[in-house]
Amino acid sequence: MKITLKDGSVLEAEKGITALKVAEMISEGLARAALIARVDGELVDLGTVLNKDCTLEILTFKDEEGRNAYRHTTAHILAQAVKNIFPGAKLAIGPSIKNGFYYDFDLPTSITPDDFPMIEKEMEAIIKADLPIERSEVSRQAALTQMRGFNESYKIQLIEDLPKDEKITFYKQGEFIELCRGPHLMSTGKVKFFKLTQLAGAYWKGNEKNKMLTRIYGTSFDKKSDLKEHLEKLEEAKRRDHNKLGRELGFFMTEERVGQGLPLLMPKGAKLFQILQRFVEDEEERRGYVLTKTPSMAKSDLYKISGHWDHYRDKMFVMGEEGKDDEVFALRPMTCPFQYMIYRNGLKSYRDLPIRYNETSPLFRKEASGEMHGLIRVRQFHLSDGHIVCTPEQVEAEFRGCLELSLYFLKCLGLDKDVTFRFSRWDPDDKEKYIDEPEAWESAETQMKQILDNIGLDYVEAKGEAAFYGPKLDIQICNVYGKEDTLMTVQVDMLLAHNFDMWYVDADGERKTPYIIHRGAFGCYERVMSYLIEKYAGALPIWMNPTQVKVMSLTDRTINEVKQIKDKLTYNGIRADVDTRNEKIGYKIREAQIDKTPYMLIVGDKEVENGVVAVRSRSEGDLGTMSLDDFIKKVKDEVAAQIARD
Numbered sequence: 001m002k003i004t005l006k007d008g009s010v011l012e013a014e015k016g017i018t019a020l021k022v023a024e025m026i027s028e029g030l031a032r033a034a035l036i037a038r039v040d041g042e043l044v045d046l047g048t049v050l051n052k053d054c055t056l057e058i059l060t061f062k063d064e065e066g067r068n069a070y071r072h073t074t075a076h077i078l079a080q081a082v083k084n085i086f087p088g089a090k091l092a093i094g095p096s097i098k099n100g101f102y103y104d105f106d107l108p109t110s111i112t113p114d115d116f117p118m119i120e121k122e123m124e125a126i127i128k129a130d131l132p133i134e135r136s137e138v139s140r141q142a143a144l145t146q147m148r149g150f151n152e153s154y155k156i157q158l159i160e161d162l163p164k165d166e167k168i169t170f171y172k173q174g175e176f177i178e179l180c181r182g183p184h185l186m187s188t189g190k191v192k193f194f195k196l197t198q199l200a201g202a203y204w205k206g207n208e209k210n211k212m213l214t215r216i217y218g219t220s221f222d223k224k225s226d227l228k229e230h231l232e233k234l235e236e237a238k239r240r241d242h243n244k245l246g247r248e249l250g251f252f253m254t255e256e257r258v259g260q261g262l263p264l265l266m267p268k269g270a271k272l273f274q275i276l277q278r279f280v281e282d283e284e285e286r287r288g289y290v291l292t293k294t295p296s297m298a299k300s301d302l303y304k305i306s307g308h309w310d311h312y313r314d315k316m317f318v319m320g321e322e323g324k325d326d327e328v329f330a331l332r333p334m335t336c337p338f339q340y341m342i343y344r345n346g347l348k349s350y351r352d353l354p355i356r357y358n359e360t361s362p363l364f365r366k367e368a369s370g371e372m373h374g375l376i377r378v379r380q381f382h383l384s385d386g387h388i389v390c391t392p393e394q395v396e397a398e399f400r401g402c403l404e405l406s407l408y409f410l411k412c413l414g415l416d417k418d419v420t421f422r423f424s425r426w427d428p429d430d431k432e433k434y435i436d437e438p439e440a441w442e443s444a445e446t447q448m449k450q451i452l453d454n455i456g457l458d459y460v461e462a463k464g465e466a467a468f469y470g471p472k473l474d475i476q477i478c479n480v481y482g483k484e485d486t487l488m489t490v491q492v493d494m495l496l497a498h499n500f501d502m503w504y505v506d507a508d509g510e511r512k513t514p515y516i517i518h519r520g521a522f523g524c525y526e527r528v529m530s531y532l533i534e535k536y537a538g539a540l541p542i543w544m545n546p547t548q549v550k551v552m553s554l555t556d557r558t559i560n561e562v563k564q565i566k567d568k569l570t571y572n573g574i575r576a577d578v579d580t581r582n583e584k585i586g587y588k589i590r591e592a593q594i595d596k597t598p599y600m601l602i603v604g605d606k607e608v609e610n611g612v613v614a615v616r617s618r619s620e621g622d623l624g625t626m627s628l629d630d631f632i633k634k635v636k637d638e639v640a641a642q643i644a645r646d
Contacts, residue, residue: 003050006057013050020046020186023058033060035190036069036183043069045135045183061222071096073133073185074123074194074220075103080176081122082107082216091178092154092204092213098482099230100219104202106154107214116196119216123194130189131173135182143168143179154204155179193227194220197234201370208368237480242533243374249538249596251529252375261372261379263526271546271575272532273382273525277360279544279643280384280409280522287405289358289386294338296362300328305499306337311433311468315365331364335385336518340500343389348504353514354390354398360525361385375530376485384522389502389514395492396451402490402519403455406475409488409522412643414541415477415531419487421457422474423449424465434468437495444494445471451492467518469495475523480534487527491518539596539618543639549576550592551613554585554604561608565601565628572632593618599635 003011003022011025019037023030023046037044038057043065050056059066075094078101082089086107094103138146140159147155158179159168171180173188185191198217204210221227238244246252251269258264265273281291300322303309308316312333320328332338339357348355361383371377388398410416426434426441434441448471452459459473466472472491478484493516497503506512522528532540542548549569553562559580569576579588585602592600602614612625626634 001050002053004053004055015051017050018046019044019048019050019056019058022050022056026058030058030060034058035060035066035185038065043183045133046186047135068096069183069185070191070222071101071220072180073188074191074218075101076133076171076173076176076178076180076184077123077126077188077191077194078103078119078196078216078218079105079178080126080173081119083176084122085119090154091152093158098478098484100197100217102215102217104204104213104215106211111199111214113196113199120194120196126174127188127191129174130187132187133184134172135184136170136172138168138170140164140168143170146170146177147179150177152179191220192222193224194218195227195231197231203368203370206368206370208370212370234481240480240534240537241374242376242479242530245538246374246530246533249533251533259379260369261367261377263375263378268546269529272529272540272544275544275546276522276525276528277382279412281358281360283405283408284356284358284384284386284521287356287401289356292339292342292357292359294335294342294359294361295332296364297329297331298338300330302337302341303330306334306340306496307469307499308333308337315367317364317366332361333363333365335359335361335363335383336387336496336516337500339385339387340496340502340516343502344500348389350391350504350506350512353504354388354394356386356388356398358384358386375526376479378526381527382525383520384525386519386521388517388519389497390517391504391506391512392515395447395515395517396454398517399448399451399490399492400455402517402521403457403473405521406488406490406519408645410475412543413528413532415487415535418477418531418535420476421459422465422476422486423452423459423461424467424472424474425461425463426466426471427464430464433464434466440494441471444492448473448492467491469493470518472518477531479531485527486523487531488523489518489520492516493518539598541642542598542635543642545596545598546575547577547595547597548574548635549599549601550579550588550595550597551576551601551603552579552585552588552592554602554607556580556582557605558603558608562603565603565613568628569632572636574632574635589616599631601631 001013001015003013005011011022013022020031020034023034034046036059037046038059039048040054061067061070072095079091079094082105088108090106092104094101143159144156147159169180169182171178171182171184196216196218200215201212202215204213219230250266252263252265254263300309316333317331318328319330322328362380363383364380367377367379390398410419425445428438470491470493472489474486475488476484477487497513497516502514503511504514551562551566553559562578562580566576566578589600596618598618600616602616607614611627613628613631614625615623615631617623
């Protein structure tokens with residue numbers, strides 16, 4: 001039997017050899033590090049028997065798939081430990097995730113992080129026992145019988161939801177048996193270092209109508225030093241978490257009587273929002289966009305044309321009931337159909353195209369309560385929404401222009417090195433989510449892929465992540481905990497213009513259907529703000545900082561001069577505030593530092609006499625004295641450098 005390895009070399013071996021034995025043939029070091037294998041492209045356990053010619057790759061902790069299996073095995077160890085401590089616990093799901101794992105439990109009693117040491121001790125005992133992990137394939141009926149015997153109601157639901165022809169496998173370690181696809185490590189003793197990190201609530205299947213389960217997060221590594229480094233990063237993440245830091249610094253708050261997912265922007269947060277909105281809309285105007293202002297709600301008739309009513313209604317806030325009320329309205333989840341109505345108002349020629357509409361739109365989406373987090377995922381948010389109506393020949397240039405605009409914004413925000421790109425495609429098997437027009441989808445995806453390749457963008461593809469009406473380029477970013485979200489999008493749409501009877505008169509005098517490019521060049525303002533707070537730990541760059549300068553009086557004798565300086569700064573477009581309290585200057589400086597103010601100006605009798613200000617930087621400390629005019633120039637130059645165009 002011939003086994004082709006990753007490097008192209010070929011090993012001769014007897015049929016019936018396991019993947020682990022092949023690893024031992026290659027080297028003892030590889031066998032010790034081996035976690036799982038890939039055989040003919042399929043991930044398998046190391047105990048898998050090889051009976052025919054195949055390709056084989058041995059995977060270790062250095063490989064993403066190896067790390068996933070390592071952490072998924074740790075999740076099983078966690079589940080076994082919890083069952084040992086709480087015999088009445090019911091198991092839900094326990095996948096590996098980026099940098100760790102979690103497991104969802106229906107527990108007979110509530111727990112807190114104070115219980116983690118007890119659970120970890122039981123996990124250590126399971127690891128020390130070095131229990132063999134054995135895979136078995138069973139029939140659907142046998143699987144159901146087994147799980148009913150264990151009274152595992154959530155596992156029964158999972159089995160019943162599986163396709164009829166799905167292969168069902170169990171994994172056993174000691175007395176613990178788990179429904180799982182695998183692959184897994186050979187034994188529990190292969191897990192070396194782990195830590196439980198967080199406790200949270202999670203609805204079963206992510207549906208708020210289902211029971212809230214207890215989710216335990218953890219992580220595991222093959223080296224103690226790597227675990228230590230990761231835990232230190234988690235502490236830093238907690239320090240930067242916008243949900244905590246944003247509240248402490250006074251950017252936003254929430255109030256139970258207002259409602260979940262409805263953050264209140266406090267003066268500092270509202271000012272940051274205003275700065276960003278003015279910056280975005282001014283830049284869009286420079287690039288040929290025209291501003292619209294459209295309603296926050298519409299009749300269901302409009303959403304039926306756009307397809308939202310059929311494909312997105314569960315995410316919409318609906319007012320009224322069909323068949324009962326004369327009119328049914330809904331808060332808008334997107335701006336597109338409103339701007340299409342504006343396009344339809346009046347005859348359009350090919351000479352009028354492209355038309356670039358932009359709008360800072362308040363949007364509303366009915367997010368499940370378990371999905372919301374700070375400013376990242378909310379029920380009301382504001383999107384830098386835009387739609388370009390163009391001819392087929394203009395699509396690539398306009399798409400490129402949208403991407404260039406987003407990249408410019410990212411550079412100014414300082415987030416350009418933190419994003420990745422995803423080509424989100426439709427899933428032809430998902431008839432409920434997507435408009436069923438296969439030819440249009442094929443054409444749109446082919447053209448969009450060609451555009452991305454022509455631009456030379458480094459992207460990944462994701463099936464089933466497209467909007468319901470067209471493929472899109474998603475600009476992805478991770479928060480401080482590593483959870484990925486979409487920050488900005490550019491979408492090609494060949495469907496909705498037809499639905500809305502949008503057309504233009506071409507050079508040949510014929511009516512033609514235009515293409516539409518949807519774009520959120522800046523994305524959701526609330527989400528952007530959350531990432532900025534986390535990126536800079538609240539110390540925002542000076543161009544966007546709500547307060548750029550704090551002017552402080554050294555004594556009461558200089559209060560009038562402080563106010564005059566503040567007025568001059570404001571006149572010159574610099575956002576300034578004053579601190580004339582009867583407090584020691586050291587106390588005032590410390591408060592300004594805690595508030596992340598970029599510059600502090602200290603004004604005492606000596607500064608007034610010499611016509612200067614004492615300048616202190618948030619990052620550099622004491623900068624000495626300079627004239628107010630020189631300081632104004634310094635701030636303006638710094639701001640200009642941060643938002644400069646290439």
